[in-house]
Amino acid sequence: MAKEPIPTAKGVERLVEALRVLPGVGPRSAQRMAYYLLQHDRAGADLLAQAMAAALARVRHCARCNNFTEDEVCSLCRSSRRDPSLLCVVETPADLAMVEQTLSYSGMYFVLMGRLSPLDGVGARDIGLDRLLARASDGEVQEVILATNFTNEGEATAHYIAEMLRARKIKASRIARGVPLGGELEYVDVGTISQAILDRRGL
């Protein structure tokens, strides 16, 4: 005997469907979220809807560093206290925030919003390498610090950027990798130790 479908409002279905665009959200979690918002937190849902609409309308990419901003050029790129001779290339805004937290870097940034990923078909155009090259060739930048991830994709990205910069006679450097600060060898994964041995430096 076929069960009759549970009646649901069109709006609920559309909300569930819309929530599924979020990473890691499947049909079950999407349904939970939708019911939660409609049942327990309509004010929160309204806030969410407005924030999302406002962000979509106003947030764009900074013309200089490609990070998210509401202005043509973001506040970091406009700041007079930053060193314009250094340009640090990162994959994501989260990576930029991480480098900023160190308080040990005061140069400028360029956010790729991705990385080369040959197996997924993500190429130079998808991550705006042409814009990075234009940015690095502004005459003020003396050194480009490549702070992409230490994955194969991040390494490939760093390599190709370095090659293109070399062809334009701009100095490029790669952030160092190895045993983490405060790390005890006993508890560090072998891959990292193996690379640390290969990348050892003289004292």
Added chain:
Amino acid sequence: MDNRATRRRADNEAGFVLHTHPYKETSLVVEAFTRRFGRVALLARGARRPRSAMRGVLLAFHPLRLSWSASGELGTLVAAEWAAGLRSLEGLGLMCGFYLNELLLRLLPREDPHEELFDAYAGSLARLSARAPHAAVLRGFERRMLAELGYAPVLERDAATGLAIEPERRYAYEPDRGPVAVTGREGRPGVGADVVVSGRTLLDLARDEYECAETRDEARALLRALIAHRLGGQTLHTRTVLMELQEL
């Protein structure tokens, strides 16, 4: 169906990661190439957590020892260990590695063991890691892969006459048949789709000899055509990405 009846366990199997993609919030689906089980898809639970022990291990191009259990298409990775310290691939070598992985992902069906192809792959990565000339590594692997998948290219006999290949002659290579001697100077009209190579290239390829520049160019074009034939119209991402990079 009873799951327990078909549940398999594999312990400490030699394997490589070909590719990974994120799965849910903290997990990873790993496409692995293993020596005894061929290509398998494995779920690595929690592998994307910041302190996951698997994070620094589940990297492509490094020989690993993998343990997993599986009852269906997607197995569950139990352990992954470093099996040898290859120097990481760099630069163009890294792109070559991505290319080999894409070939395997596109052409090798899942759970179809090919131990010799696995050994050829491991050997190719070791040579790339040791900075061997890329062309020789790639052509050698391409040829062996086609052979392992049942499409070994005919390289020593004319497919039409059965005569031995003559180094000085030109041959049109028909993907499903093999080399056929070209009679005219420009090649026969109407076979424009076939790659035309010298007999010398075919013989060099048969011996994995890539010293001669003409051999390298022709062998590259020939294997590219043979692989394209097996891909049936799909384009290889790695090739597109590389071409795009060269334009900048």
